[in-house]
Amino acid sequence: MSDQRTATLNIVIPEGVSFSLPLAGPITRSIAFFIDFATMSAVLSTLTPIFTAMQLIGGDTGVGVTILIQFIIIEGSKMIMELLWRGQTIGKKVMGLRVVDERGLKLRPSQVVIRNLLRFVDALPLFYALGGIVSLFSSRAQRLGDLAAGTVVVRTVHSSPPDVASILAGKFNSFRDHAHLEARLRQKVTPEESQLALHALVRRDELESGARVKIYGALANHFREKVKFPDEAIHGMSDEQYVRNVVETIFRSRKSVARN
Amino acid sequence: MREGLADLSDLRHARHVLSLFQRASSDLAQLQGYSAEPELKSYLETLVGAGYAEIHSSTRDSRRFKPWQWVTEVFPETFRRQIWGFHVALALTVVGALLGALLIASGTEGREAIYPFRHLVEQTPSERVAREERPTDRDRLAGAKATFSAQLMQNNITVTFRALALGITWGIGTILILFYNGVILGAVILDYIVDGQTVFLIAWLLPHGSFEIPAILIGGQGGLVLGRALIGWGTADSLRMRFRKTVPDLATLAGGAALMLVWAGIVEAFFSQYHAPVLPYAVKIAFGSVELVGLFSFLYFCGRSKTKGRKA
Structure with missing residues (x-):
């Protein structure tokens, strides 16, 4: 495992691969805190008539129960939410944040308890000043509670696999006859270039015909300069087809590449 | 999935x-x-x-939280594993108590600075005992016991959690809380003993104090364990590894202390505030003694055979 002084936490797992978790910044965390605070205040306000009724009906017992419920809501609501929602509170859900274990493992209940118990120290002397200062100097943006509990707050990334297959299905790719050139193309094209070309194909029908010709022309010329395919492979090929072939070459599954 | x-x-x-x-x-x-x-x-x-x-x-035991097993095995086991912290917390409180007693013995001028509650300053123990033992037609706490109990729970749990959390200040905050609690306790104890109210004092404190004081000490134990993990005495582990090993114990100690304080709050509001002739002191002292012996038997011995069985 390693960490760097950027907004991500990189975790290398025993399987030999690494993945990164984008760390949450102090602003988003503060906003999430205020959302939680507002929600808690709203819940307490909403429950006030119920508390009043409990006190009137239950008398002494009602007052006692009210005090305990308020205590649990104020001190334990974040803890309970993080336990039930796998490291998220309402504020964190809204802001797309999540508390996770700093080693990428599953969040343990004891970690949730400790990071919330230490919130009192982080909040000293006012408005989370101590916790804020500590997190600014921490490579993992951890406040004291996170440091002790071994947790980090990360931004949740909603990612889905790109639907490349549906775009490229059923199209013949003349580049496949030139495996060594395809390999060179994959090597030379950067992730940003390949993403640009893919998006140009995905949004094909959204483009005006003139703009489409212009964009595909620019992209095809750009890729032509990267690798020169023989004339028989590109003879009479439109710019759009050229881009399509490039994208198919880059995104084709490894198994297909091996078979070819 | x-x-x-x-x-x-x-x-x-x-x-x-x-x-x-x-x-x-x-x-x-x-x-x-x-x-x-x-x-x-x-x-x-x-x-x-x-x-x-x-x-x-994923571990074999991570499937479900078992409250009974947690109370009867995990909590006492954790208490014993970190027993050094409890002993240090107790020693700090005793030293504080000795200082409090010394301050009270040297003169009563500074009582306001020591006592957090006005009623301890404004009246002598004898005056309080006379007032408490005066026969009355009505229950002084009638219609307020549950409220008082909830307030006690809230206050004591908060203090205990603070004592634990302040362990992150290399244990200094925890030490100060334990020491200050000891000073107040020592001052009150000496005040009552000197005034000839020892029996009342024991009967007043023992029923709820047998749980309340150990619970705060367990909170302090957690704080000292946290402070030690931060300092890194006696281990070559990295800071993160030390915290990782300590966190489950801290959460268990906090949970156990909170549970004890719920019981202490009930006893203090519904039992401790009644004195002779309503409730004979012998009964109160016997009840408190049974609680104290039972608690420490539980903490020192409960779950021991099962732990040995698992290790074997």
């Missing part, structure tokens, strides 16, 4: 998840050396991250 994976007895399911995880890891490993789609890489990273967390965090 997560629910299925949690039940590792379903071996087929676990194997299927493992194979999916291995495939995703393998694909990610191949992509990391290629100029491939960043979105796909991000997607695979999400899959691998989630799979890694589920697979590598």
Whole structure:
């Protein structure tokens, strides 16, 4: 495992691969805190008539129960939410944040308890000043509670696999006859270039015909300069087809590449 | 899938998840050396991250929280594992108590600075005892016991959690809380003894104090354990590893102390505030003594045979 002084936490797992978790910044965390605070205040306000009724009906017992419920809501609501929602509170859900274990493992209940118990120290002397200062100097943006509990707050990334297959299905790719050139193309094209070309194909029908010709022309010329395919492979090929072939070459599954 | 994976007895399911995880890891490993789609890489990273967390965090005992086992085994076991912290917390409180007693013995001018409650300053122990023992037609606490009990629970749990949390100040905050509590306790005890109210004092404090004081000491124990983990005495582990090893014990000590304080709050409001002739002091002292012996028998011996069995 390693960490760097950027907004991500990189975790290398025993399987030999690494993945990164984008760390949450102090602003988003503060906003999430205020959302939680507002929600808690709203819940307490909403429950006030119920508390009043409990006190009137239950008398002494009602007052006692009210005090305990308020205590649990104020001190334990974040803890309970993080336990039930796998490291998220309402504020964190809204802001797309999540508390996770700093080693990428599953969040343990004891970690949730400790990071919330230490919130009192982080909040000293006012408005989370101590916790804020500590997190600014921490490579993992951890406040004291996170440091002790071994947790980090990360931004949740909603990612889905790109639907490349549906775009490229059923199209013949003349580049496949030139495996060594395809390999060179994959090597030379950067992730940003390949993403640009893919998006140009995905949004094909959204483009005006003139703009489409212009964009595909620019992209095809750009890729032509990267690798020169023989004339028989590109003879009479439109710019759009050229881009399509490039994208198919880059995104084709490894198994297909091996078979070819 | 997560629910299925949690039940590792379903071996087929676990194997299927493992194979999916291995495939995703393998694909990610191949992509990391290629100029491939960043979105796909991000997607695979999400899959691998989630799979890694589920697979590598699964243990035989992580399936369900068992409250009874936690109370009767985990809590006393943890208390004994970190017993040094309790002993230090007790020693700090005793030293504080001796200082408090010394301050009261040297003169009563500074009582306001020591006592946090006005009624301890404004009246002597004898005056208080006379007032408490005066026969009355009505129950002084009638219609307020549950409220008083809830307030006690809230206040004591907060103080105990603060004592634990302040361990992050290298234990200094915890030490100060324990020491100050000791000063007040020592001052009150000497005040009552000197005024000839020893029996009243024991009968007043023992029923709830037999749980309340040990609970605060357990909170302090947690704080000292946290402080030691921060300093790193007696271990070559890194700071993060020390915290990782300590966190489950801290959470257990906090939970156990909170549970004890719920009981202490009930006893203090519903039992401790009644004195002779309503409730004979012998009964109160006997009740408190049984509680104290029972509590420490529980903390020192409960779950011991099961722990040995597991180790064997």
